[in-house]
Amino acid sequence: MRPTVAGGRAGEPFAPIADYGFLSDCETTALIAPSGNVEWMCLPRMDSPSVFGSILDRDAGYFRVGPAGVEVPAAQRYIPGTMVMETTWWTHGGWLVVTDALLMGPWHHETERSKTHRRAPTDYDADHVLLRMVRCVNGQVQVRLDCMPVFDYGRVPARWEHTGDGYHEAACHGNGLTLRLTTDMNVGFEGSLATGRTLLKQGDTRFVALSWSEHEPPHTYAEAHERLVWTVHHWQHWLDRGKFPDHPWRSHLQRSALTLKGLTFAPTGAVAAAATTSLPETPKGERNWDYRYTWIRDSTMALWAFYTLGFDWEANDFFYFITDVAEAADGRLQIMYGVDGREELPETTLDHLSGYDGARPVRIGNDAYTQAQHDVWGAIIGSIYLFVRRRDRLDDRLWKIIVKQVEEALANWRKPDCGMWEVRGKPQHFTSSKVFCWVAADRGARLARIRGCHDLAERWQKAADEIHADVLANALDERGVFTAHYGTKALDASVLLIPLLGFLPPDDKRVRETVLAIANELTEDDLVLRYRPEETDDGFSSSEGTFTICSFWLVSSLVMIGELERAKRLCEKLLSYASPLQLYAEEIDPHTGRHLGNFPQAFTHLSLINAVMHVIQAERPEGPPGAFA
Template sequence: MRVPADFYSPIDDYALIGDCRSAALVSRNGSIDWLCFPRYDSPSVFAALLDVTGGGRFRVRPAGTFRSERQYLPGTNILETTFHCSGGTVVLRDLMPVSSEEEKRLALVPEREILREIEGLNGEVEVEVLYDPRPDYARMRPDLRARGAMGLWCEGGGSALVLRSELPLELAGDGRSARGVSRIRAGERRYLSLTYNEDAPAVIPLLGEVARNKVERSARWWREWVARCEYDGPYREAVIRSALALKLMAYAPSGAIVAAPTTSLPETLGGVRNWDYRYCWLRDASFTLRALFALGYDEEAEAFLSWMLHTTRLTWPELQVVYDVFGEANLAEEELPHLEGYARSRPVRIGNAAHDQLQLDVYGEVIDAAAMVARRRGRFDRDTIRMLDGLGHTVCRRWREPDEGIWEGRSGRFQHTHSKVLCWVALDRLIEMYEKGHRELSVELFRRNREAIRAEIEARGYNERLQSYTRTFEGDEMDASLLTLPLYGYIEAGHPRMRATVARIREKLIRDGLVYRYEARTDDGLPPGEGAFGICSFWAVECLAKTGEVEAAAAAFERLLAYASDVGLFAEEIDPGTGAALGNFPQAFTHIGLINAALTLAEYAPERARPAGERVPAEKGSEDRR
């Protein structure tokens, strides 16, 4: 059944909950429309996000007309949606319970759980529940079985989904879904728990006060994590929310951080630029570690580097672009034609063909990240240095080759200026480590090649006629990745060549303060059409601040904050015409960009700092979200 595209909720109508292993998107009307168990990249259980009629959902909302507003409980990733109805008000709290290792040792917990708490605040409200699982990207026909106090069971593929509910539910005649309507009065609390178990026997959690305690423990866990944050500079509330979002995308068992918890949310509505981002890209490494270290999250930063160094042993001394959270390198791309796609944007993809591309910039990202850790830790062990030295040798052997570049173009390989700069960064950081005591490194080889790379960039990556660095050697097109040159220390932001480059990027790529990745005429092998990129827009803020334009930088940063959702989340892209979120959501790279831009403002424009906790106003509320 085809439905109008406007039946889909706007992308930023969703909020994210999770437990640092998997995640779910919850709409403003109380519907969980995306959930993958047991990992971010596992097949979906609910996918109404990508097929509003056939994908499946788990919805809790008032049965009549309502107005909703929402927030995260302060300092947590627990979502609170308040529904205002003619007869009263109820609040829905959604979370994936988290707890300390000590608490886990004291009590059995299910492998994964979504907990939903409904509380009556005033009056009396009829609440309807729809439970409509469609496992395996809606390819599996569910067969729900009612087992009394043990709940509704859906088994298959060696795992079990179990829904326990304090609200009565009735199975549909075909056994594929369940519904119920109940009255919630002021002061009442009711719970629904959806659990996932692979190992027998399944752990079936208790509800009632036990569930309430889980809410309180989870809130305490998140607040204790936030309390570790050492940042007290400008826009602290936005920085904390970005850090919390980033934590939700960090896979706790390995330390990997996924680019986003979703797949195939389109870069333009109705378009084909729909990719699976539930994996870990090495290109995000150094910006991620910079953000984590600056906030005081050394443990997460070192875990991410440890994951990278362990994972890349599989392909050493070559690096792959992207891996899954356990380091699997084969992420074959596949289309799911039975799903109509978000707002009919096809195809829906799982896997990502970028894993087969050559992107030379990843060597600079990984080695720069290692250098950050070395500055804090002191020395690496001999095996780690051997690995890094091997990566340096690969850079020396391959830096002259064309590649697909940071944006993963599908039109062939080119001599990308940004990729060459990151090759320079890789060797520059290895030389730095040598000078700080790692004498095992092949420093003379690295010095010769570092100078050769710089000479090539300045001769071929800089266009004398345009007075600007360009996207490719001997080219004339602009690319937002050039904004990172001063961020990596390749050139001072105030250098005449960099100032001229920023000026040309303003002319060619910036609209209403938002930055596109590259010019519309750039052939990337795909049909045209995408939004402005969030991370690129934050790079522009950093460049402005570093050139001394601190007032303009702070103003640009505040304009960008206004594009966040009502709960402070950003997608990959923004439509400059409408302000709508585009692409996978929420996007780790954008939130990393926000954190780093705030750090740069704190360094260069401290007088612009907002008082800690002051919020940039954002529109809230939603009328009649039925």
């Protein structure tokens, strides 16, 4: 049953993960519950400690603007083409609309990246202001403002004080931050809570602005409205740069593009895997991870998606980020980094937090950054190949990175690793890891030919052929189906990448048998599992939901093997599971449709774009796109 309230105050139930709205200014993000509560917001950037954290513990801070009392919203939506959200309430007295946005403004400062790389003509800076605007549409509604920050993941309560003249401005300090609250409502304090209450009649308006930097917040409703319009136009102008097919699924592509842009940390170009930490993959379970970092493996598919939709600026920014960290790594590339490029992401638990709906532990940091995962070299070489192929040139800097990463792949491909799912069990010879090492050698050989280094191209191609033969000799069962790793009959959805990466052509019988085996044997109600936990030692005893990225991979793979109608049916089903705002978490419970895991999930939206474009283009004369090659 869906809860009747979804607030962030102590004692109130948690909203379903899929019911949250997502805001971004490309530096920080916020999740808003249907109640009007901001229940997750980290400052000053998306991987900082939380200021509002009641999604993980009801005492960890919230910020609500909405009708006084318990009310369920009549509707929530994004203003079309934007990251600006509207929530509409019907109360017994009237109708109320609250509009929320993380404001965007003109460039305020140059980042290190903007000095060395061109910026898109529609890029604006984050204004470092969360704006909440209230309008009574008809009748009359009692409106309440409650702002209770708790700094440092719920450990440091706020201490408010009035600033300026009157009761319209306040500030609090904690964990090195200063928050300013500016509003045309009278605000008082109840301990760490800043609160206000007012009666609005038809046509009345109010605004509330929370800011956290030297940028000035709006001080009047008229100024707030002007800056909101500026933000709306920013997002709509950004989306206008994209190339979206005229198709009923177009809105899903657009929302996925906006979500990926919202998960991009503008100062570096890195794309965070998700906006949250520790939203559970199993209800009340322990599979709770911090995803506010960037994974190198996402890069090839991210570039393919951005380039396909016409967002070359975003693709290039992410490309520059991953090549920067690769250059700094000097061949010792990690699987993941902070969005600022930092290498160390030590994992700790926040035992003072009760977790989303009781799911513990709550983790910050992610020890997977220390794992050996052999897909990383293929991911970065594949990304460089996509980048270079669009330009047909290869400079000295990229060539040095290529040589180091390919040689690293060739030195390590025979070793077992932890696989792309970051299992915390025994390392294995995972099939997908070997395939990505093949990608490193194969794309490396192609790049060497572009460079004119034919001897090196020949050596790398010979190595690619050796890896290819090794996989075919060791990763197939007696049916000719690719398995999770050498020496097992267990299936794993990661082998769906074999046709997508061009390891074998889609008309190869082994590819077809593998895709159909996963579709028929590794699914629950048509949705794809990563693997069956009873067959794979991942370090945990609990189960998990279906992985939506894997289900979208299956759509793409079905298209490639000629099963277009089956692919379309599955894609339609997956799109029907989108949240009311067309967002996705990492997993879906196939029996209830409940979203599980961190939210919104970049990899899910990347795979959605790839799958939808495969289906749409397969219906057209030019046919479906090929592999990421």
